[in-house]
Amino acid sequence: MPDSSLPRIGLGTVSDDPPEWTEAVRTALEIGYRHIDTAQMYDNEEYVGEGIRASSIDGEEVFVATKTVYPDGPDHPEGVRDAIDGSVDRLGLDSVDLCYVHWPSDVYEPETVLPQFDEAREDGTIDRVGVCNFTPDLLDEAREILDAPLTAHQVEFHPLLQQDELLEYAQEHDHWLVAYCPIARGRVYDVPEVREIAEKHDATPAQVSLAWLLSKDNVAVIPKSSGEAHQRENLAAADIALDGEDVATIDSLEYEERIIDPDHGPWNW
Template identity: 65%
Template structure:
């Protein structure tokens, strides 16, 4: 799939248990109309995601597939990164992914040791694009000095309670995507009065409002998780919801802040 065709809404596939569900979930999501699927080595579901893709009627060339490796403790040594990348492809059952992310810039991560392996995968055609995840602006600067491949995307948590203004501005300035995970704040954003007010105005769900707000930003895409056909269809319908300036301003005025994924190894906690 051409780089310009990154779908603004994709399917996130993280879950704490029942990894096998993602075979059917992915097949259902593709049947509903999703064309962007995101997974990771540490999710331990790449094999099932790959099987769901194989089960579907969607041609591989019509699907945007992303995965991640180099978690803060997986793999344990930088020299194992090339093998970890190959492992992702093997489990997914593909020759290449559309986007390969560094999952965390902590633990085993060292920009000078790890990023050359991502460049090598890019040059070898194992990934069509390279991305980073959970970085700060300073770490993005550091990585961009080493990466020879263009930085295509940066994936971080983003929703109305964590608007990530600095990282959105950074993505716009440097012309890469910001891909928002947990774009509903694991449900926390759905009970905010401003979000519910906008939802009522448009006869939409709070989830659709949150997704429409996230993707109203230039250079921003979102990957909500969903496991039922109904929620997948509702999420995908957020593409048709057009928020006006008043809606955007109301949601932008929310002053409550909440980070759902707040690991000690997150660089914002250093």
């Protein structure tokens, strides 16, 4: 089993309004979330940290993940350690539970970048190492270079973009595949099969998308929601028990719709 410390439903926090996440994170924690995902690129780590401290939940109970190394990020790979330290400082924490390489972008030089993640883990600045948006070949390379185990791989994953190869890889190597954009920014509402399954379970298409992802071993989800109603709706998806026919129906969908622009990185999709 992958690292059991990572809660399978987390709160994604990307948006164009960074300050909103102080209240959004506080609310999410109060209603039951224990996994908060942010990034240096989102420009909201300070507000996420404020939200954690504003809640009544002990910070030790909250699994905090952030990301660094991204397009237009640190000018030199040697500056990655400073970027990691900056994220932790902005969050106002002594350490973070998980730090990801955000994109294998032009500044990503694995032999230079990954040892700095190991160094940060060794001195307690971060507890775990993850990567985002990697191909299997890049995952193999990272696992060879890292001293730390690879805890998670975060990718876009939803019924309209099924990551079969990366899911099989995660299950084989026993790390989490963390799904961002897990409801395809609402596009799952346009899929007739998903709507029919939602009606069957008296649920929303968004909840069905999340339940489908959570039906798979080694998968966690981080839907973005700043409002309490949608936060509660997303949490409730964990209680929806899709049957084998439901799962097979969604598995058989043949869409290939990517929400996030693949030009962020030099890989071949």
